[in-house]
Amino acid sequence: MPLGYHGPIMNTIWNEPTIRDLVARLELFRETCRVTTLVEVERATRSPFHILVACVISLRTKDEVTAEASARLFDLASTPEALAQLDEATIAKAIFPAGFYNTKARQLRQISAILVDQHDSKVPQNETDLLALPGVGRKTANLVLGIGHNIPAICVDTHVHRIPNRMGMVSTSKPEQTEKALMVLLPTDVWIPINDLLVTFGQNQCHPVSPRCSTCPLDDLCGRVGVERSR
Numbered sequence: 001m002p003l004g005y006h007g008p009i010m011n012t013i014w015n016e017p018t019i020r021d022l023v024a025r026l027e028l029f030r031e032t033c034r035v036t037t038l039v040e041v042e043r044a045t046r047s048p049f050h051i052l053v054a055c056v057i058s059l060r061t062k063d064e065v066t067a068e069a070s071a072r073l074f075d076l077a078s079t080p081e082a083l084a085q086l087d088e089a090t091i092a093k094a095i096f097p098a099g100f101y102n103t104k105a106r107q108l109r110q111i112s113a114i115l116v117d118q119h120d121s122k123v124p125q126n127e128t129d130l131l132a133l134p135g136v137g138r139k140t141a142n143l144v145l146g147i148g149h150n151i152p153a154i155c156v157d158t159h160v161h162r163i164p165n166r167m168g169m170v171s172t173s174k175p176e177q178t179e180k181a182l183m184v185l186l187p188t189d190v191w192i193p194i195n196d197l198l199v200t201f202g203q204n205q206c207h208p209v210s211p212r213c214s215t216c217p218l219d220d221l222c223g224r225v226g227v228e229r230s231r
Helices: 016-030 037-045 048-058 063-076 080-085 088-095 101-118 127-131 138-149 158-167 175-185 193-204
Strands: none
Touching: 016 193, 037 048, 037 063, 037 138, 048 063, 048 101, 048 138, 063 088, 080 101, 088 101, 127 138, 138 175, 138 193, 158 175, 158 193
């Protein structure tokens, strides 16, 4: 029995029917919540560039702040060419109070210039070129590939790392390990949507500290690994 386990003794087998059931429940839960900023950007613009910019802004920043900061910046510049022409101070002012806004302003201007100069103003559709952009790590690259280009990829952020470990789906210590484990476990058609599903669930139900286990729609599937306190 895992350390911190407080739920019923269970033997969940994470086969495809169980995973499909999990995804269906997460989809129903998402319908009761506010749409996340990155999905909102994707639905509104269908623009890989806007998704890339919003994702960079979102790092270590609350979702509501990301939404407002992205909207202000897109009002000023909605293309790589336009954003590359803005000075860093203007970009920083537009995205404030996003975390590390000065650093992100520099990165966003550099990214835009690189897209214009090296990629015909298009966002790359491969991991190598995306990871070469300033401030872009695996999380951002995979999100852009997934919701930006509809290329199967699993974006692992803090929620996607925490929740599968808490449930007992995987047992990993680093996001990169979680990504690889989920690639083996999840059907390919789930790779793209799993980020938004788990982010929404993590923001509204399965909090890092004191998750809402008493009202959890996944209670019978969850091992509550490491959960010391819940509501």
